[in-house]
Amino acid sequence: xxxxxxxxxxxxxxxxxxxxxxxxxxxxxxxxxxxxxxxxxxxxxxxxxxxxxxxxxxxxxxxxxxxxxxxxxxxxxxxxxxxxxxxxxxxxxxxxxxxxxxxxxxxxxxxxxxxxxxxxxxxxxxxxxxxxxxxxxxxxxxxxxxxxxxxxxxxxxxxxxxxxxxxxxxxxxxxxxxxxxxxxxxxxxxxxxxxxxxxxxxxxxxxxxxxxxxxxxxxxxxxxxxxxxxxxxxxxxxxxxxxxxxxxxxxxxxxxxxxxxxxxxxxxxxxxxxxxxxxxxxxxxxxxxxxxxxxxxxxxxxxxxxxxxxxxxxxxxxxxxxxxxxxxxxxxxxxxxxxxxxxxxxxxxxxxxxxxxxxxxxxxxxxxxxxxxxxxxxxxxxxxxxxxxxxxxxxxxxxxxxxxxxxxxxxxxxxxxxxxxxxxxxxxxxxxxxxxxxx
Numbered sequence: 001x002x003x004x005x006x007x008x009x010x011x012x013x014x015x016x017x018x019x020x021x022x023x024x025x026x027x028x029x030x031x032x033x034x035x036x037x038x039x040x041x042x043x044x045x046x047x048x049x050x051x052x053x054x055x056x057x058x059x060x061x062x063x064x065x066x067x068x069x070x071x072x073x074x075x076x077x078x079x080x081x082x083x084x085x086x087x088x089x090x091x092x093x094x095x096x097x098x099x100x101x102x103x104x105x106x107x108x109x110x111x112x113x114x115x116x117x118x119x120x121x122x123x124x125x126x127x128x129x130x131x132x133x134x135x136x137x138x139x140x141x142x143x144x145x146x147x148x149x150x151x152x153x154x155x156x157x158x159x160x161x162x163x164x165x166x167x168x169x170x171x172x173x174x175x176x177x178x179x180x181x182x183x184x185x186x187x188x189x190x191x192x193x194x195x196x197x198x199x200x201x202x203x204x205x206x207x208x209x210x211x212x213x214x215x216x217x218x219x220x221x222x223x224x225x226x227x228x229x230x231x232x233x234x235x236x237x238x239x240x241x242x243x244x245x246x247x248x249x250x251x252x253x254x255x256x257x258x259x260x261x262x263x264x265x266x267x268x269x270x271x272x273x274x275x276x277x278x279x280x281x282x283x284x285x286x287x288x289x290x291x292x293x294x295x296x297x298x299x300x301x302x303x304x305x306x307x308x309x310x311x312x313x314x315x316x317x318x319x320x321x322x323x324x325x326x327x328x329x330x331x332x333x334x335x336x337x338x339x340x341x342x343x344x345x346x347x348x349x350x351x352x353x354x355x356x357x358x359x360x361x362x363x364x365x366x367x368x369x370x371x372x373x374x375x376x377x378x379x380x381x382x383x384x385x386x387x388x389x390x391x392x393x394x395x396x397x398x399x400x401x402x403x404x405x406x407x408x409x410x411x412x413x414x415x416x417x418x419x420x421x422x423x424x425x426x427x428x429x430x431x432x433x434x435x436x437x438x439x
Contacts, residue, residue, distance in 0.1 A: 005123070005201075006201070007201030008056070008200075008201045008202055008203060008206070009201060009202070009203040010201070011052075012049065012052075013056075013202075013203050013206070014203050014205055015203060015205045015206060015209060016172070016175075016176075016205070016206045016209070017053060017056050017057075017206070018053075018056035018057050018059065018060040018169075018172070019056075019057060019060035019061055019064075019102070019169065019172075020060070020081060020169070020172040020173060020175070020176050020206075021045060021053075021056075021057075022041060022042055022045045022057065022102070023078070023081035023082045023176050023180075024176065024179075024210070025041050025044075025045065026038060026041055026082045026085045026086050027081070027082045027083040027085045027180055031085060033085050033086040034086075034091070035088075035091050035093070038086045038098075039101060039102075039105065042057070042101075042102045042105045042106075043105055043109070045057055046058075046105050046106045046108075046109040047109060051109050051110065051112060051113055054105075054106040054107075054109040054110050055106075055110065057102065057105075057106040058103055058106030058107055058110065058119060059122065059123070060169050061099045061100075061102045061103040061106065062103055062119060062122045063122050063124050063165055063166040063169055064099055064161075064165055064166075064169070065096065065099055065100060065103060066122045066124070067124075067161075067164055067165035067166070068164065069160060069161065069164060069165055071094055071095060071096060072153075072157070073157045073160050073161065074095040074096055074099070075088075075089060075094075075095040076151050076152075076153065076154055076157040077154075077157050077158055077161055077173050077177070078095050078098075079151060080149060080151055080154050080157075080158075080173070080176070080177040080180060080181070081173050081176035081177060081180060082176075082180065083180035083181070103119070107119055124165060124166040124167075124168075125166050125167045125168040125169075125200070126166070126167065127167060130167045130168075130196075130199065130200070131162055131163055131167045131170075133196055133199075134162045134167050134170055134171045134174065134196065135159055135162055135163065137174070137189065137192060137193060137196065138155065138158055138159055138162065138174055139155075140189050141174075141178060141183060141185065141189065142155040144183045144184065145177060145178065145181065145183050148181035148182065148183050149177070149181050154177065158170060158173060158174050158177060161173055162174075167200075168200050171196065171197070171200060171202075172202070172206065175193070175206070175207060175211065178211060178212075179210040179211055179212075182212050183212060184212045184213075184214050185211055185212060185213055185214065186214045187213065187214060187215060187216050190207075190211065190213050190214075191262055193207050193211075194207050194208070194261060194262060204260075204261040205261070207261070208261045215264035215265070216264060217264070217331070217332070218264045218265075218266045218267055218270045218325070218329045218332045219270055219332065219335055226260070226263070226423075226424045227424035227425055227426035227427070228424060228426045228427055228430055228431075229393065229427060229430075229431065230268065230271045230272075231271040231272050231274065231275040231390070231393070232272060232275035232276060232279070232296075232317075232390065232393075232394075233275075233296060233390070233393035233394055233396070233397050234255070234258075234268075234272075235252065235255050235272055235317065236293060236296030236297045236394075236397060237296070237297075237397065238251055238254070238255045239251060239297040239300040239301040240297055240298045240300040241298060241299070241300045242300075243300060243301070248301055248316075249316065249320060251301075252316075252317055252320045253320055253324070255268070255272070256268050256269040256272060256320060256321055256324045257324070264329065265328035265329060266324060266325045266328045266329035266332060269320075269321040269322075269324040269325050270321070270325065270329075270332065270334075272317065272321050273318055273321035273322065273325070273334065274334075275387075275390055276314045276317050276318045276321065277318065277334065278386050278387050278390060279314060279382075279386055279390070280311060280314055280315065280318070282385055282386050283385060284381060284382065284385055284386055285381070286309045286310045286311050287310070288310070288377075288378040288381050288382075289309075289310025289311055289313075289314060290303060290304055290309065290310035291310075291370060291374050291375060291378040292310075292375070292378045292379070292382065292394055293310055293313065294363055294364070294370045295363045295370060295375040295378075295394075295397065295398050295401060295402075296394055296397040296398070296401070298363060298364065298401045299363055299364030299367065299368075299370070302368065304368075305368065342388060342420075343388045343389075343392075343417060343420055343421070344383055344384065344388045346388075346413075346417060347383045347388040347391050347392045347395065347417065348380060348383055348384070349413075350392070350395060350410070350413065350414070350417070351376055351379050351380055351383065351391075351395055352376075352380075353410060354376070354395075354399060354404050354406075354410075355373070355376040357372075357402075357404050357405070358372035358373065358375060358376050358398070358402055358404060359371075359372055359373045359376075360372065361402045361403075361404070363375065363401060363402065372402055375398050375402070376398075379391055379394055379395055379398060382394060389421045392417055392418075392421065396414075396427075396428070396431045396432055397431070399431075399432050399435065400431050400432055400435070403435065404435065405435055405436075405437050406432060406435050406436045406437065407436070407437060408436060408437070408438060408439070410436075411428075411432070411433075411436045414428055414432065415428060
């Protein structure tokens with residue numbers, strides 16, 4: 001976060017918070033709000049996390065109160081953020097007077113923990129670069145926001161908050177206005193808002209939740225926004241020892257919901273389904289599939305001990321993927337399988353480079369071990385018969401599971417392959433980086 005303050009997500013926030021969190025609560029459909037009820041919601045907000053959330057609520061209100069923003073600006077942005085659910089002017093109050101009451105609620109809650117508490121000086125975010133970035137995004141959404149809201153000069157008032165009061169709170173008030181007025185936000189501006197939110201230290205849900213996002217078709221963005229593993233190799237990772245779902249199917253159902261905040265709903269299911277369709281459609285043997293699954297899961301789900309064949313298991317996985325896509329992306333139609341992704345010789349080289357070390361190891365050595373040599377043989381089949389990309393991802397899992405040491409030269413080649421396959425920056429970092437023997 002800015003000014004050496006902890007990021008909000010580091011403080012434990014997983015959704016909107018502070019004054020904008022209060023406006024979201026007030027704006028929920030069916031909420032009857034009068035001054036007493038509104039103040040009650042403010043007290044509830046201040047009391048969360050044993051009173052810790054009163055800090056941000058008080059800081060937000062004091063940032064606005066310490067500014068020289070005129071009443072019309074405060075009133076306009078408040079109404080926009082709450083979807084007109086509670087208008088202080090309708091109850092004989094100025095917006096500034098209402099914010100003073102909210103500020104006192106926050107201070108009173110903090111005094112319960114420390115009787116001598118005195119609100120510290122406000123620390124507005126005035127970083128010129130961040131201010132410009134928020135204003136730029138505001139102007140992108142300005143036409144749609146102006147069309148959706150009956151409030152005069154809403155866009156100008158939001159910009160006034162950003163430039164004259166606080167860029168952090170101004171950004172969150174912009175998000176609240178977009179959400180309260182159900183303004184559709186195209187995918188690329190949305191991704192910029194998420195990235196900008198990270199700079200302020202917002203949890204991604206503070207940007208995502210409640211926003212009307214115009215997602216691209218699932219297949220067009222199934223890998224965008226992925227920093228780590230995905231598809232079949234990621235699913236296998238979920239089945240390592242200690243998985244907590246009651247049934248294997250529930251574990252798959254959970255895994256295919258992991259779209260994150262930057263991908264269209266259904267993206268993980270589509271990526272997994274593409275991997276599974278490749279394996280099932282291109283003649284890989286049942287035995288090879290079983291060996292690969294046992295290796296990639298580190299023996300965490302022994303399909304062989306439950307009488308489930310490798311192909312049968314992947315057919316069950318495909319069924320879950322199709323159900324998820326029917327639910328969240330009903331327009332999704334699996335495209336014809338694209339051609340194999342290339343780099344066959346390069347991936348085969350890396351498999352053969354670690355094969356001598358793998359031959360001396362085994363997956364699950366204490367319980368029905370799977371020989372490392374068998375794993376390497378199955379990986380070669382994936383690369384030559386199915387897809388080098390999937391083969392490389394499964395190689396990374398095997399190296400991680402078998403704890404095979406890597407040289408810096410090998411790791412450099414792994415990075416080149418990861419770049420060629422368009423993996424995210426964390427893919428290697430959280431899988432095999434710790435195995436590199438550095439000088």
